[in-house]
Each structure stands twice: as C-alpha cells, then as structure tokens.
Amino acid sequence: MMRTPSSDESCLKKGPWSPEEDKILVEYIQKHGHRSWRALPKLAGLNRCGKSCRLRWTNYLRPDIKRGKFSHEEEQLIINLHAVLGNKWAAIASHMPGRTDNEIKNLWNTHLKKKLLQMGLDPVTHRPRTDHLNLLNNLQQILAAAKIVSSLTNPCEINNGLRLQSDAKLLLLQNIFQLKSTPSHPASNSDPLLNPFDVLGFNNPNLQNFYESPLSQIQPHFQNFEVPHHDQLPTQVCGNLNSSIRESHKFGSPSPSNSLPNLVSASPERSTTFELTLGDFMDIEEPTDTYWKSFIE
DNA sequence: AAGTCTTGCAACCGCGCTCAA
DNA sequence: CTTGAGCGCGGTTGCAAGACT
Numbered sequence: 001m002m003r004t005p006s007s008d009e010s011c012l013k014k015g016p017w018s019p020e021e022d023k024i025l026v027e028y029i030q031k032h033g034h035r036s037w038r039a040l041p042k043l044a045g046l047n048r049c050g051k052s053c054r055l056r057w058t059n060y061l062r063p064d065i066k067r068g069k070f071s072h073e074e075e076q077l078i079i080n081l082h083a084v085l086g087n088k089w090a091a092i093a094s095h096m097p098g099r100t101d102n103e104i105k106n107l108w109n110t111h112l113k114k115k116l117l118q119m120g121l122d123p124v125t126h127r128p129r130t131d132h133l134n135l136l137n138n139l140q141q142i143l144a145a146a147k148i149v150s151s152l153t154n155p156c157e158i159n160n161g162l163r164l165q166s167d168a169k170l171l172l173l174q175n176i177f178q179l180k181s182t183p184s185h186p187a188s189n190s191d192p193l194l195n196p197f198d199v200l201g202f203n204n205p206n207l208q209n210f211y212e213s214p215l216s217q218i219q220p221h222f223q224n225f226e227v228p229h230h231d232q233l234p235t236q237v238c239g240n241l242n243s244s245i246r247e248s249h250k251f252g253s254p255s256p257s258n259s260l261p262n263l264v265s266a267s268p269e270r271s272t273t274f275e276l277t278l279g280d281f282m283d284i285e286e287p288t289d290t291y292w293k294s295f296i297e
Numbered sequence: 298a299a300g301t302c303t304t305g306c307a308a309c310c311g312c313g314c315t316c317a318a
Numbered sequence: 319c320t321t322g323a324g325c326g327c328g329g330t331t332g333c334a335a336g337a338c339t
Contacts, residue, residue: 038323051310111305
C-alpha cells in the first residue's frame with residue numbers, strides 16, 4: 001500500500017544531518033525511546049520526517065554501532081553469508097553485531113563485488129563466471145585466481161581456491177575441445193578471419209599456434225590435468241564424464257563420435273548437460289553453503 | 298595549480314509487508 | 319474483507335574527498 005507524503009512533509013528538511021539535529025535526536029531517544037517514528041520528529045522538535053530520523057538513528061547514531069574499517073574476517077563472513085542469503089542486507093547485518101545493513105550493502109557494492117569479479121567469480125551466484133563471449137577471457141582470470149591457492153592459509157580461501165582450480169581445468173578442457181572438434185561452430189570456420197581466438201578477442205600468438213596445431217600435438221599439454229576418478233563422483237556425474245571429459249583423454253585416436261559437451265550457457269542457469277555436471281561436481285566436497293545455512297539457522 | 302575522473306558513503310526513494318480499525 | 323498508517327528493506331542518488339592527468 002503506497003503512502004503519499006503528507007503536505008507538511010514536503011517542506012521538511014532533507015540532506016545531511018547537522019550536529020545539532022543529531023544531538024536533539026539522540027537525547028530524545030535516550031529519554032523517550034522511539035515507539036512511533038512518525039510522531040517522533042514533532043515531539044522532539046525536529047524539522048525532519050520520521051523516516052529520516054529512523055534512518056539516521058539506525059545507520060549512524062545508535063550507540064552500539066561499530067565504526068571503522070571492516071576486518072578481513074568480517075569481509076569473509078559477508079561473502080559467505082551473501083552466498084547463502086543473497087542481497088538480504090538486513091539478514092546479513094543481523095549476524096554481524098555493530099554493523100548496519102546500509103554499511104554492509106555499501107561495502108559489497110564498492111569492494112566485495114569487485115573483489116569477486118577480479119577473481120573471476122560471479123558476485124550473484126558466487127560461481128565462476130560463464131558468460132558466452134567472455135568465457136575464455138574469464139578462464140584466464142579463473143586460472144590466475146586459482147594460482148593464488150598455493151599461497152593461501154585460511155581454510156575457507158583454500159576451499160574456494162581448490163574449487164577454482166578444478167573449475168578452470170574443466171572449463172578449459174570443455175572449450176578447447178569444443179573449438180577443435182565442431183566444424184559447424186562459427187569460431188572454427190576455415191575462414192582465417194573467423195578464427196575463434198580472433199572472434200573471442202584473443203590475439204596471443206601462442207594461443208593461435210595452440211589452436212592451429214593438430215590434436216596429437218596438444219595432448220602432452222594436458223598431462224597435468226587431473227580428471228577425478230569416477231569412484232569419487234556421483235553416478236550422474238560419472239556418466240557425463242564418461243561421455244565428455246573422459247572422451248577427451250583419447251587423444252591421438254580418431255574420435256568419430258565427437259561426443260563433446262556443449263559450450264557453457266551464457267546465462268547463469270544451468271541449461272546444458274555439462275553445466276549440470278559441472279555444478280554437481282562443484283558441490284562435491286563443498287560444505288560451505290551447508291555450513292553457512294546451518295550457521296544461520 | 299587546475300580541471301576531470303573515480304570512489305566511498307550517507308541519505309533518500311519507492312515498494313511491499315504487517316496490522317489495526 | 320477492505321483500507322490506510324507505519325515501518326523496514328533494497329536499490330539508487332548525490333556529494334565530498336581523493337586520485338589522476
């Protein structure tokens with residue numbers, strides 16, 4: 001139900017609060033509390049609307065507010081809570097005594113979102129980004145982020161880092177083989193102008209050579225890529241791995257089937273078979289979400 | 298030194314929910 | 319059941335300060 005502002009509300013003061021106004025508000029609330037925000041400004045003698053008073057109190061003047069920079073632990077906590085709760089700033093704030101929803105929201109929009117993007121993670125899903133056209137570009141970011149894992153000490157970060165490493169490997173395999181093996185794919189058109197690395201914005205000569213080389217020459221480059229043993233994976237994952245990633249281990253032998261997974265969807269929804277597989281795979285040994293859910297409950 | 302751009306944050310706005318009349 | 323006041327939440331804006339050219 002929409003409430004239209006009353007006529008006398010329109011001439012009320014807006015904008016930054018003066019120290020005098022702050023003093024009046026604090027003294028009034030300390031004496032009388034804040035039962036009705038709408039009535040408060042008149043009773044306190046403030047030329048502000050009740051909403052503005054409430055906001056000023058809850059976001060700034062409340063005595064239990066912890067001011068100052070967020071610690072690394074607090075940032076990590078916000079990221080973890082956001083992964084479970086999404087943009088429920090008030091809910092996140094309720095688990096962080098002394099911090100306001102507004103403060104957390106601002107921190108997220110100015111720092112944490114960028115931090116996740118730099119790591120190649122989608123700030124909405126907290127999963128590696130899978131936009132279609134930027135996929136290989138993102139892959140570079142994911143690989144770069146995954147490299148950092150070796151220097152991590154925090155168990156949470158190590159967990160995320162290991163996940164990044166496996167995601168990066170799978171995405172790399174998936175896309176390289178897709179490009180190599182699908183003649184109908186526009187990116188693998190024989191027209192040199194449509195070379196996939198041109199199309200995707202890559203002009204690194206090493207990558208160009210990599211693309212131009214026959215499969216038999218590419219094989220040795222993947223010796224260090226580990227595909228998890230199927231005993232460690234759920235049945236459905238196993239099945240898909242058998243027909244996709246495992247197939248890719250048959251380098252050198254002609255593969256008439258070309259039974260390769262589809263490219264990862266541009267949208268965050270898990271629309272392709274492989275993406276489901278990847279998503280399920282990522283959940284293996286991934287207690288984080290469950291942990292935070294139980295933490296919140 | 299001056300102008301422009303970027304960043305961070307306080308405050309505002311609009312929407313939706315709850316609850317009493 | 320309907321209506322409207324009050325409140326809380328999430329998204330957005332505007333401005334000051336710092337960084338950059």
